Amino acid sequence: MNGVPLTWYLILSAVLFSLGVAGFLFRKNIITVFMSIELMLNAVNLTFVAFSYQLKQVNGHLFAFFVMVVAAAEAAVGLAIILTVYKNRSTLNIDEVNSMKN
Amino acid sequence: MDVILFLIFAIIAVVCGINVVVQTHPISSALSLIGVMGSLAVLYLLLGAEFIAMAQVIVYAGAIMVLFIFVIMLLNAGAEAKRGRSLVAQLLGMPLLVAFLALVSYFIQRLYPATTLVQFGAFKGGTAQNVGRALFTQYLLPFEVTSVLILIAILGAIVLARKELE
Numbered sequence: 639m640n641g642v643p644l645t646w647y648l649i650l651s652a653v654l655f656s657l658g659v660a661g662f663l664f665r666k667n668i669i670t671v672f673m674s675i676e677l678m679l680n681a682v683n684l685t686f687v688a689f690s691y692q693l694k695q696v697n698g699h700l701f702a703f704f705v706m707v708v709a710a711a712e713a714a715v716g717l718a719i720i721l722t723v724y725k726n727r728s729t730l731n732i733d734e735v736n737s738m739k740n
Numbered sequence: 741m742d743v744i745l746f747l748i749f750a751i752i753a754v755v756c757g758i759n760v761v762v763q764t765h766p767i768s769s770a771l772s773l774i775g776v777m778g779s780l781a782v783l784y785l786l787l788g789a790e791f792i793a794m795a796q797v798i799v800y801a802g803a804i805m806v807l808f809i810f811v812i813m814l815l816n817a818g819a820e821a822k823r824g825r826s827l828v829a830q831l832l833g834m835p836l837l838v839a840f841l842a843l844v845s846y847f848i849q850r851l852y853p854a855t856t857l858v859q860f861g862a863f864k865g866g867t868a869q870n871v872g873r874a875l876f877t878q879y880l881l882p883f884e885v886t887s888v889l890i891l892i893a894i895l896g897a898i899v900l901a902r903k904e905l906e
Binding site: 640641642643644645646647648649650652653654656657658660661664665666667669670672673674676677680683684687688690691692694695696697699700702703704706707708709710711712713714715717718719720721722724730 | 742743746750753754757758760761766769770773776777780783784786787788789791792795796799800803804807808811812814815817820821837840841844845848849852856857858859862863865866870871874875879882886889890892893894896897898900901
């Protein structure tokens with residue numbers, strides 16, 4: 639067989655996205671939760687690029703580019719929030735950061 | 741050749757992705773995430789997305805992950821405490837995950853019949869020239885709005901991370 643079916647890329651993307659969701663739901667460390675979000679964004683980027691290949695258009699690449707830009711901005715603000723949370727509460731466990739819960 | 745390269749880097753990506761989720765220490769998770777991003781960059785190259793592959797390495801694996809590791813080092817984040825999971829979760833977690841992924845794979849295979857074969861070099865539209873041309877003509881407004889977004893993000897990060905004034 640000469641070439642990889644496009645569906646393999648989509649399945650790989652789905653697997654990575656599911657792993658990201660699992661990490662987001664099950665981990666308790668706020669930094670690891672944040673890294674799971676990055677994993678999900680990467681999986682979505684792979685889908686964009688794969689469909690861009692199928693349609694022979696460059697638009698998917700631009701969407702992936704904008705996702706990267708938003709991820710960079712999100713990482714900067716999110717890590718600043720993590721620093722502030724740690725400064726105020728001295729913990730990284732998301733179960734202990736619950737002042738909006740009750 | 742394409743199939744071998746895809747399989748190698750897909751397996752690296754999935755193993756590193758599992759490692760991100762199961763490692764207890766954040767720094768191990770971060771290094772595994774860099775592995776995922778690097779192998780995804782190779783997959784982008786296979787799909788003909790040269791510019792995105794380079795941006796992936798520079799922006800994601802370079803800048804964003806350095807930021808993550810910097811914060812992990814700064815906060816001296818230790819290993820996460822093990823939590824006891826319920827018996828149902830221990831017994832059913834893995835089989836249900838595998839079943840879910842098999843179901844998703846089945847639906848993707850059915851919805852998109854494997855007519856499109858990805859061959860390296862078949863799509864040459866992802867060069868920096870083509871991406872740049874589309875970015876500065878068709879997508880000029882989103883690009884400019886992005887600069888405002890980044891400015892706001894910089895201001896937000898500074899405001900959040902500065903010392904409180906007396």
